[in-house]
Amino acid sequence: MSELIQQDIRGLQSLLQKGEVKPSELFAAFRAQAQAQESLNAFAAINEFDESEFDESAADNNGGDNNPLANIPIAHKSIFCSRRHVSHCGSNILKEFKSPFDSAVVERCTAAGMPVLGMTHMDEFAMGSSGEHSAFGATANPWNTAYVPGGSSSGSAAAVAARCVPIATATDTGGSIRQPAAFCGVSGIKPTYGRVSRWGMVAFASSFDQGGVIAKSAEDCALGLNAIAGFDERDSTSLQVADEDFTAALADSSDSPDSLKGVRVGIPQEFFQEGLDSEVGARVQEAIQQLQKMGAVLVEVSLPSFRFAIPAYYVLTCAEASSNLSRFDGVRYGARAEDAESLGDMFEQTRSQGFGQEVKRRIFIGAYVLSYGYYDAYYRRAMKVRQIISNDFARVFEQCDVLAGPTTPNPAFKLNAVDDEHDPVAMYQQDIYTVPVNLAGLPAMSIPCGLVRELPVGLQLIAPRMCEARLLSVAHQYQTTTDFHRQSPPSIKA
Amino acid sequence: MAISDSDLQKLASLTRVRLSDDERQPVVDSLNSILSLIDELQQIDVEAIDAMAHVQGSHNPLRTRAPEPTAAYSQEQVFDNAPQQQDGHFLVPKVIE
Numbered sequence: 001m002s003e004l005i006q007q008d009i010r011g012l013q014s015l016l017q018k019g020e021v022k023p024s025e026l027f028a029a030f031r032a033q034a035q036a037q038e039s040l041n042a043f044a045a046i047n048e049f050d051e052s053e054f055d056e057s058a059a060d061n062n063g064g065d066n067n068p069l070a071n072i073p074i075a076h077k078s079i080f081c082s083r084r085h086v087s088h089c090g091s092n093i094l095k096e097f098k099s100p101f102d103s104a105v106v107e108r109c110t111a112a113g114m115p116v117l118g119m120t121h122m123d124e125f126a127m128g129s130s131g132e133h134s135a136f137g138a139t140a141n142p143w144n145t146a147y148v149p150g151g152s153s154s155g156s157a158a159a160v161a162a163r164c165v166p167i168a169t170a171t172d173t174g175g176s177i178r179q180p181a182a183f184c185g186v187s188g189i190k191p192t193y194g195r196v197s198r199w200g201m202v203a204f205a206s207s208f209d210q211g212g213v214i215a216k217s218a219e220d221c222a223l224g225l226n227a228i229a230g231f232d233e234r235d236s237t238s239l240q241v242a243d244e245d246f247t248a249a250l251a252d253s254s255d256s257p258d259s260l261k262g263v264r265v266g267i268p269q270e271f272f273q274e275g276l277d278s279e280v281g282a283r284v285q286e287a288i289q290q291l292q293k294m295g296a297v298l299v300e301v302s303l304p305s306f307r308f309a310i311p312a313y314y315v316l317t318c319a320e321a322s323s324n325l326s327r328f329d330g331v332r333y334g335a336r337a338e339d340a341e342s343l344g345d346m347f348e349q350t351r352s353q354g355f356g357q358e359v360k361r362r363i364f365i366g367a368y369v370l371s372y373g374y375y376d377a378y379y380r381r382a383m384k385v386r387q388i389i390s391n392d393f394a395r396v397f398e399q400c401d402v403l404a405g406p407t408t409p410n411p412a413f414k415l416n417a418v419d420d421e422h423d424p425v426a427m428y429q430q431d432i433y434t435v436p437v438n439l440a441g442l443p444a445m446s447i448p449c450g451l452v453r454e455l456p457v458g459l460q461l462i463a464p465r466m467c468e469a470r471l472l473s474v475a476h477q478y479q480t481t482t483d484f485h486r487q488s489p490p491s492i493k494a
Numbered sequence: 495m496a497i498s499d500s501d502l503q504k505l506a507s508l509t510r511v512r513l514s515d516d517e518r519q520p521v522v523d524s525l526n527s528i529l530s531l532i533d534e535l536q537q538i539d540v541e542a543i544d545a546m547a548h549v550q551g552s553h554n555p556l557r558t559r560a561p562e563p564t565a566a567y568s569q570e571q572v573f574d575n576a577p578q579q580q581d582g583h584f585l586v587p588k589v590i591e
Binding site for chain 2: 097098100101193194207233236237239305307308310311312314315322326329330331332333334335336340341342343344345346347348349351352355357360361363364365367368369371377378380381382383384385386387388390420421422423424425428439440441
């Protein structure tokens with residue numbers, strides 16, 4: 001069993017095709033691992049084996065090259081609506097909520113023949129960078145359970161790292177795929193804004209939110225992205241572009257030593273300044289040197305407005321969140337406070353009881369920056385800064401093909417180490433290298449590039465809009481010459 | 495700019511979130527620390543820059559309304575999640591005081 005749960009998706013599909021394992025046995029193996037790792041609190045729910053989900057004759061009819069994802073178990077972040085599962089979004093206000101419809105992401109994974117192993121925990125309404133802000137308890141990092149897995153896709157990253165599932169869906173508004181992927185030593189991709197339909201993906205900040213996947217390799221991420229990406233007319237921000245096979249570029253790239261020949265890798269100087277842990281910097285520089293050894297040309301670049309990304313991000317996302325979360329009022333779905341004396345009383349009690357502290361803080365800030373007298377000074381100004389940051393990236397991409405740098409300023413920190421009740425900003429600074437990407441709507445990935453004090457750290461790669469294939473190709477080539485992505489947490493048998 | 499306790503009370507009222515007396519000062523303090531972060535935005539020159547509302551550029555696709563309802567779920571399914579309902583209506587406490 002330990003060999004099975006370590007396999008990548010193509011390896012598992014090959015075993016299924018050869019009949020060496022049945023789909024139900026594969027599901028059972030991952031389910032057993034998920035149950036064995038229950039103390040991580042990665043899963044909100046682990047499904048029973050459901051015969052109706054399996055096609056035991058898949059070897060004949062599905063799977064193989066035509067559908068490499070058939071019968072591969074998947075876990076979904078609890079932010080995706082699903083008729084069969086509770087999507088609590090890490091919040092008491094949606095504790096028992098089961099949607100009457102499936103999100104586009106869940107629909108597409110089901111259509112690809114992927115049985116759902118379970119739903120994963122997350123920071124409440126995707127607001128968090130540690131996995132500690134769930135109403136249902138913190139998730140632990142499989143590499144060291146005294147440490148955080150990162151967030152907000154905490155459960156998805158921990159589940160993949162602990163080999164409970166080969167792939168999990170996740171979402172990224174300011175780094176919520178990339179940062180937990182980095183902390184947990186796995187690979188995660190946030191696509192170009194608009195690639196993945198947000199239909200049925202509970203909204204935090206609508207102009208930033210994007211669905212993606214976390215898996216053990218860039219190749220597995222490409223397979224997952226193939227399943228979930230694509231135009232959806234139900235999402236008015238969905239990009240009307242032809243479907244793309246994100247694995248095609250991986251097949252084309254050679255495995256020769258100079259497979260990155262001619263690829264211009266930009267190194268933003270602002271990503272290597274004060275605030276970056278020196279050992280993290282060292283691992284990332286080693287990774288960049290590896291890219292160079294593979295033929296890449298390094299280009300020093302600058303993103304001059306970098307330091308305004310975090311403030312702009314918090315103005316805009318809090319504003320959008322305060323609007324988006326106004327729908328949670330106890331009227332039509334979700335929790336409702338009992339014994340309210342009037343409608344207004346019901347709204348206030350429901351929301352006060354149902355939302356955690358971080359969510360409330362962001363709702364207040366959002367309302368503040370949108371309010372009369374402050375809208376121009378904060379919200380409108382932040383929208384202009386967003387344009388400036390996008391312009392910085394556009395200019396930099398005239399000189400290079402991808403950008404490379406650290407995903408996070410430090411490896412995972414200890415549970416309860418950041419006192420964000422008193423200093424929420426300390427937690428916000430965790431997102432310093434990831435949020436600029438969401439402001440510009442670009443695709444980005446984090447892939448493992450080594451350990452710092454026995455904890456994983458990530459290399460972040462950023463590409464221009466619509467260039468996921470390029471991103472995945474560079475990441476994949478790096479993973480053919482390194483094996484950081486194959487390393488399991490010490491507690492997981494290799 | 496700093497948020498005062500009375501500012502917080504206005505925000506709480508606007509956002510329909512109630513805070514207890516004990517909760518208010520710590521929330522004021524944490525909001526002010528966030529505001530110090532946000533105030534850094536005043537240091538960048540935004541003259542002659544257009545506000546960006548959409549990363550893809552302004553775009554508002556409309557579609558023709560279908561003659562029949564398109565939802566793939568029933569009224570019954572919608573009411574599955576209703577805290578209180580009656581005769582196809584969501585039931586709420588009295589509105590008029």
